[in-house]
Amino acid sequence: MAGSAFTAADAPHLLKRTDGAGRPAAVESSEVVPVAMPEYYEFYHPTKVMFGAGLKEDIGAEAEAVGGTKVMLLTDKGILGAGLVDTVRDSLENSEVDLVQVYSDIPVNSEVEVCKEIAAIGRENEVDCLVSIGGGSVIDTAKGVNILLGVGGDLLEDWQGTYLVPQPLKHHIAIPTTAGTGAEVSLGAVIKHTPGGVKVTFNSKYLLPDVAVLDPTLTTSLPPFLTAATGIDALTHAVEAFTSLEHQPPSDAFCTYAIQAIFENLPRAFEDGSDLEARGAMLVAANLAGSALSHTLSIGACHAMAHAAGGLSPVSHGVANAIILPSVMRFNCEAAVDRFAALAPFVGVNAAGMSEAETAVSVVDSIASFIASFGLPKTLKEVGADPSLAERMAEEAMGDGQMYGNPREAEYEEILGLYRDLLP
Amino acid sequence: MAMVEWFEFQVPGKVICAEHCVDSIGAEMDKIGGNKALLVTDVGVEKAGLCQIVMDGMESGTGEIVGVFNEVPPNSEIQIVQKCYGMAKEKGADSIISVGGGSCIDTAKGATLLMVEGGELLDHQSAVYTPTGAMPPHIAIPTTAGTGSESTFAAVIADHEQMMKLIFQGPDLAPTVAMLDPIMTKTLPPHLTASTGMDALTHCIEALHSEMHEPICDGLALYAIKIIKDYLLRAYKDGGDIEARTYMLIAANMGGVAFANAFVGIIHAMAHSVGGKFGVPHGVANAILLPYGMEFNLRYVEEGVPEKYRMVAEALGLDVHGDDDVTASRKAIEWLRGLTMELALPQKLSEVNVPADGLDAVTDDAMIDGSMFNNPGEPEYEEVLDLFNQAY
Numbered sequence: 001m002a003g004s005a006f007t008a009a010d011a012p013h014l015l016k017r018t019d020g021a022g023r024p025a026a027v028e029s030s031e032v033v034p035v036a037m038p039e040y041y042e043f044y045h046p047t048k049v050m051f052g053a054g055l056k057e058d059i060g061a062e063a064e065a066v067g068g069t070k071v072m073l074l075t076d077k078g079i080l081g082a083g084l085v086d087t088v089r090d091s092l093e094n095s096e097v098d099l100v101q102v103y104s105d106i107p108v109n110s111e112v113e114v115c116k117e118i119a120a121i122g123r124e125n126e127v128d129c130l131v132s133i134g135g136g137s138v139i140d141t142a143k144g145v146n147i148l149l150g151v152g153g154d155l156l157e158d159w160q161g162t163y164l165v166p167q168p169l170k171h172h173i174a175i176p177t178t179a180g181t182g183a184e185v186s187l188g189a190v191i192k193h194t195p196g197g198v199k200v201t202f203n204s205k206y207l208l209p210d211v212a213v214l215d216p217t218l219t220t221s222l223p224p225f226l227t228a229a230t231g232i233d234a235l236t237h238a239v240e241a242f243t244s245l246e247h248q249p250p251s252d253a254f255c256t257y258a259i260q261a262i263f264e265n266l267p268r269a270f271e272d273g274s275d276l277e278a279r280g281a282m283l284v285a286a287n288l289a290g291s292a293l294s295h296t297l298s299i300g301a302c303h304a305m306a307h308a309a310g311g312l313s314p315v316s317h318g319v320a321n322a323i324i325l326p327s328v329m330r331f332n333c334e335a336a337v338d339r340f341a342a343l344a345p346f347v348g349v350n351a352a353g354m355s356e357a358e359t360a361v362s363v364v365d366s367i368a369s370f371i372a373s374f375g376l377p378k379t380l381k382e383v384g385a386d387p388s389l390a391e392r393m394a395e396e397a398m399g400d401g402q403m404y405g406n407p408r409e410a411e412y413e414e415i416l417g418l419y420r421d422l423l424p
Numbered sequence: 425m426a427m428v429e430w431f432e433f434q435v436p437g438k439v440i441c442a443e444h445c446v447d448s449i450g451a452e453m454d455k456i457g458g459n460k461a462l463l464v465t466d467v468g469v470e471k472a473g474l475c476q477i478v479m480d481g482m483e484s485g486t487g488e489i490v491g492v493f494n495e496v497p498p499n500s501e502i503q504i505v506q507k508c509y510g511m512a513k514e515k516g517a518d519s520i521i522s523v524g525g526g527s528c529i530d531t532a533k534g535a536t537l538l539m540v541e542g543g544e545l546l547d548h549q550s551a552v553y554t555p556t557g558a559m560p561p562h563i564a565i566p567t568t569a570g571t572g573s574e575s576t577f578a579a580v581i582a583d584h585e586q587m588m589k590l591i592f593q594g595p596d597l598a599p600t601v602a603m604l605d606p607i608m609t610k611t612l613p614p615h616l617t618a619s620t621g622m623d624a625l626t627h628c629i630e631a632l633h634s635e636m637h638e639p640i641c642d643g644l645a646l647y648a649i650k651i652i653k654d655y656l657l658r659a660y661k662d663g664g665d666i667e668a669r670t671y672m673l674i675a676a677n678m679g680g681v682a683f684a685n686a687f688v689g690i691i692h693a694m695a696h697s698v699g700g701k702f703g704v705p706h707g708v709a710n711a712i713l714l715p716y717g718m719e720f721n722l723r724y725v726e727e728g729v730p731e732k733y734r735m736v737a738e739a740l741g742l743d744v745h746g747d748d749d750v751t752a753s754r755k756a757i758e759w760l761r762g763l764t765m766e767l768a769l770p771q772k773l774s775e776v777n778v779p780a781d782g783l784d785a786v787t788d789d790a791m792i793d794g795s796m797f798n799n800p801g802e803p804e805y806e807e808v809l810d811l812f813n814q815a816y
Contacts, residue, residue, distance in 0.1 A: 040442035045435040048595075049640065052430035249651065249674045250439070250644065250681075257643025284639045345738055350745065 041248035045291060047185045048211045051284060053276055055215040056087045059131060059173065060095025066171045066210045068129025071097045072122050074142050075133045076106040079177055084218050088133055088175065100125040106134065110141035110191045112155050112200065119148035129171035132209075133218075135230075136181030136190075136317075139174045143189035143207045146170050156193060156200065165204035174209040177218045179269075179282035180230025180318055182237060182290010184212035199311055201401070208294075214287060216279035224270050226318075228374035231266040231282055233318035235259065236325050237289035239367060240300040243332060243339045244405040251292035258292070260346040261285035263370060270374060298405030301397070302328040305415065308396035313385035322376045323383070326368040327418050328406075333364050335408035340364055380422045387423040394419055431638030433685050436598035437564075437575055439677060443666055446477055446565060446605040449521070450485025456600050458519025458561040459487045462512045464532040465523045466496040469567050472611050478523055478565065491515035499699070500527045501582045502590070505534035505545050512539055519561040522599070523608070525620070526571030526580070526706075529564045533579035533597045536562050545592075546583070553594030564599035567608045569659070569672035570620025570707055572627060572680015574602035582700075589700060591794065604677055606669035614660050618767035619707030621656040621672060625649065625760070626695075626710035627679035630688035632732045633721050634798045641682035642735075648682070649739040651675035660767055689799030690790075691717035694812065697789035704776045711769045712776070715761045716815045720807070722753055727800035733757070773816045783812045 050062070063071050071092055075085050085102065092099040103118050122130075122145060130149075132142035147159050150169030159165055174184035183189075189202045222230070235258075241247060242255035262285045268278035293299060305328065306320035315323070333340055340360035344351040347366040351359040377383050385393075394416040397403060403410065440452070453461060461482075465475055475492065482489055493508045508531055512520070517539075522532035534545055540557045541548055564574035578593035612620070628645035631637060652675045658668035694717065695709035704712075721729045733753035737744045740759055744752035761771075770776050778786070787809040790796060796803065 040440075040445070042441075043435070043439040046438075048432060048434040050432050051428075051638070055430075249647065249671075250678055253644045253647030253678060254640075256647060257639065261639070281639070288640060288643060352743070352745065 043248065043250045043295060044205060045185065047208050049185065049214065049287060050211060051214040051280065053215060053217050053280065055213050056175070056218060057091050059088045059175070059213065060091040060093070060097060062173055062211055062213065063092060063097045063129050063131060063171075064095055066129065066173065068097050068171045070125060070127050071099050071129045071131055072118070072125070072127045073099060073102045073131045073133065074106060074118065074138055074145070075102070075104050076108070076138055077104055079134045079138070080104040082221055084177055084221070085133060088131065092131065097129065100127060106138050106141045108137060110137045110144065112144070112191055112193045115141055115144035115148060115155060115191060118145045122149050127170065129173070131173045131175070133175040133177060135176065135178045136183040139176065139181070139183040140189040140191055142172055142174065144191045144202065146172055146207070147202065150206070155191070160200045160202055162203040165202075165206045167206065169206050172209040173211045173213060175213045175215065175218065176283065176286070178222060178226065178230040179219055179279070179286040180233040182234065182286050182288075182293060184209055185287055185291045186294035188294060199307065212287065214280070214283040216276050216283055219279045219283060220274050220276065222273060224273065227270050227273065228266070228376055229316060229318035229322060230286070231262060231269065232322040232325075232371055232374065232376065234282070234286035234289040235262045235266075235367070235371070236302055236321035237293040237299070238262070239325065239329070239343075240302050241289070241292035241296040242343065243336045243407050244296050244299045245407055246297045246299070246405040247339075248295060251295040254288035254292040256343065256346050258285040258288040259343060263347055267373070296405065298402050300328065301331070301403060301406040301410055301415065304397040304400035304403040304406070305393070305418065307400050307402065308393040309380055309385060311396065312389050312393055313380065313383065315380060315383040315385060319376060319383060320380070322371050323378060323380055323422060324418075326371060327421060329364045329367060331410070331414070331418060332406065332408045333360050339407065379424060380419070381424060385423060390416060390419040390423050428638050433638060433640045434595060435575060435681050436577060436595040437600055437602055439575060439602045439604065441604040441670065441674060443606050443670065445603050446608060447481045448484050449478060449481035449563060449603065450483055450487060452485070452601055452603070453482070453487045453519065453521075453561065453563060454485040456561040460490040460515070460517050461487060461519045461521045462515060462517035462535070463489050463492045463521045463523060464496065464508055464535065465492065465494050465528055467494050469524045469528070470494050474523055474567055474608055477607065478521060487519070489521070490517050496524060496528045496531045498527055499582050500531040500534070500580070501584060502545055505531055505538065505581055508532070508535045509538035521563045521565065523565045523567060525566070525568045526573040529566065529571070529573040529599065530579035530581060532562060532564065533599070534581055534592060536560050537592065537597065545581070549590065549592065553592055553597055555596045559596050562599040563601045563603060565603045565605065565608055566673065566676070568612060568616065568620040569609055569669070569676040570623040572624065572676050572683070574599055575677055575680045576684035578684065589696060602677065604670070604673040606666045606673060609669050609673060610663050610666065612663060614663065615768070617660050617663065618769055619705055619711060620676070621652060621659065621707075622711035622714065622764060622767070622769065623707035624672070624676035624679045625652050625656070626691055626714050627683040627688065628652070629714065629718065629736060630691055631679070631682040631686040632736065633729050633800060634687045634689050635727070635800050636687045636798050637732070638686055641686040644678045645682040646735055646739045648675040648678040649736060653740050656763070657766060687798040688795045689717070690720065690796060690803060690808070693790045693793035693796035693799070694786070694808070696793050696795065697786040698773060698778055700789060701786050702778045702782060704773070704778065708770060708776060711764045711767075712771065712773055713815055714764070715757050716811055718753070718757050718760070720803070720811055721800060722750060724800040729800055773812070778816070780816065783809060783816060787812055
């Protein structure tokens with residue numbers, strides 16, 4: 001079955017107001033325009049967030065609490081090898097629920113075929129609760145599996161796109177092992193379709209997990225490079241969501257808090273991976289930034305460019321963001337002076353005596369030098385991107401759904417220029 | 425920012441915010457499956473013409489309003505909830521729309537509980553309410569920017585026979601949808617704008633110093649404080665300032681989410697008791713007690729209170745560069761005191777009909793109020809009595 005296009009009833013905030021009263025227009029209107037706050041926003045955060053060192057021991061009880069009876073545990077080989085799954089598995093085995101399978105073959109980038117394979121196992125075993133433990137790929141794979149278990153059909157044919165999933169799905173408890181994507185509280189899933197490697201997006205409120213469990217003991221073994229790359233991914237979510245045309249107050253609050261927490265704690269977690277307090281603060285910051293991202297319909301040029309770069313080169317999402325964000329901030333600074341300036345207290349800029357424009361520039365400089373302090377790659381060329389693909393990247397970025405929320409309207413030539421600077 | 429060891433955070437309902445969003449309430453009710461809605465409100469709200477806006481808005485969907493229960497008093501009561509539920513049953517309602525302040529919305533929460541469980545509300549007291557069936561759809565529309573009740577999962581309902589305020593709570597009691605529409609608050613008179621706005625501000629500050637504080641709520645509370653700093657006086661001076669009304673609704677909602685998850689402390693404990701014994705309106709009591717409670721809590725240095733108040737000072741845009749935390753905190757307290765004066769709110773309990781010989785009794789009540797247990801430290805009876813005397 002083909003899903004119908006989304007309607008005003010699903011997302012009235014996407015539709016242009018035509019009656020002059022600020023009221024969402026009739027359903028037949030389909031013109032999509034960005035609407036700045038405070039004209040309209042929705043905030044929907046039904047996922048219960050639980051935080052605490054050692055919560056991994058309580059997953060069985062949590063699976064019981066959400067109503068699960070037959071549980072499947074989803075992870076990848078790296079997580080399994082690092083021993084992060086053991087306690088969670090024990091907890092499930094010692095509870096009233098029936099742990100029917102541990103699936104640990106999820107690839108580094110989630111794939112549609114893998115979702116189908118897992119869903120087949122799940123269906124056979126009448127699984128009613130998924131527990132995902134891993135990075136964004138594992139959690140997004142679980143979301144894809146959940147669509148197939150919950151409503152069936154064909155993932156690509158029926159459900160790719162926004163607001164198409166029609167009904168609540170199976171229970172899902174998500175346990176992140178990186179402080180980065182915030183996938184545990186996001187309504188989106190990005191899943192690769194092979195062959196071709198196209199990344200397909202699924203957005204639905206029903207993809208929001210029932211519970212997100214943040215346990216800092218699960219992130220202490222993450223090596224410094226990945227700690228930095230995933231942490232800067234979270235920072236990018238927060239900075240872009242805050243400066244997006246689609247920003248809204250509750251996510252603004254999440255962003256400012258996350259940015260300050262990342263500035264204070266990422267250097268600590270990078271220096272000393274076993275610093276539980278810093279690891280905990282980073283998990284919370286990434287969670288807040290992920291929720292902000294999920295609540296921002298289109299977050300900006302950096303993400304659009306990072307998606308395109310990620311599809312056409314081996315660069316990981318976090319590293320791509322770290323490379324691209326400084327250029328995009330400089331490109332956007334003048335168009336979003338008030339938004340950047342508002343971040344001053346959270347990035348260590350003392351704005352006393354400075355004009356708003358000067359403050360904004362200082363904020364951009366502060367964020368850029370913060371990113372630089374982790375020694376991550378500075379150009380896309382360093383991470384293996386082919387300079388001859390700059391045009392294709394620019395074309396794809398221009399068509400990416402994250403682009404229209406960018407505070408400065410970007411021309412193709414301008415985006416191409418930004419890519420060329422990063423592909424010398 | 426010191427990290428807490430453990431917390432949980434949830435927002436069970438959806439929040440929608442837009443000028444005129446209530447015009448689409450019918451479509452929203454269709455989405456969550458309500459056909460026959462009981463409208464729960466009070467006479468004042470009805471007289472202000474706000475229920476009519478909701479009724480007109482129902483035209484945008486296929487459902488209907490089958491009855492209007494307008495008997496909610498300023499503080500909700502067990503008997504009122506029973507009566508409201510009786511009307512829902514009699515009219516065959518399958519959903520609720522609550523329009524009003526915290527009392528109306530809390531009454532509606534109690535009614536949704538009874539629509540699932542039946543019987544007497546008093547038979548359903550428990551630490552956390554777990555429904556035995558599907559909760560009816562509930563859309564809450566606040567007409568004050570104060571309680572944040574539209575997004576909290578507790579209902580405070582008085583039992584006159586026991587002379588107590590009872591709390592029913594559980595995520596399933598949260599309204600399904602909260603609609604924040606400045607059209608519904610723009611006619612609120614200045615003195616109520618002031619006191620309800622201070623209620624919202626007090627939620628934020630108490631969520632920050634509460635023993636159950638946690639980072640997500642800290643973020644929401646601090647941002648809401650910034651908003652209130654920018655917009656409360658504007659909304660007070662010009663009720664028709666839609667931008668200010670919108671932002672105050674947003675801030676009150678964020679404050680509600682913050683304190684629903686992080687709880688409140690000594691200021692609410694004391695405000696509940698003067699409200700319960702002597703009828704001091706909740707927002708007015710909070711406004712009077714806020715600076716005293718903050719000054720008192722400054723002693724809890726190890727619990728991080730001065731550090732938190734420094735963040736409040738920064739959120740208020742005060743220059744605290746180079747100040748130690750306590751000095752920065754005092755600047756915040758002074759600023760807040762000045763705000764309540766500018767809002768022409770009473771400054772002392774003696775101005776709001778609290779008798780001088782009643783302070784022992786309110787101290788007794790405050791000491792056993794649930795909020796007191798979430799305050800940092802363990803305030804002693806004598807200390808609380810002394811605080812009441814200072815605020816007198």
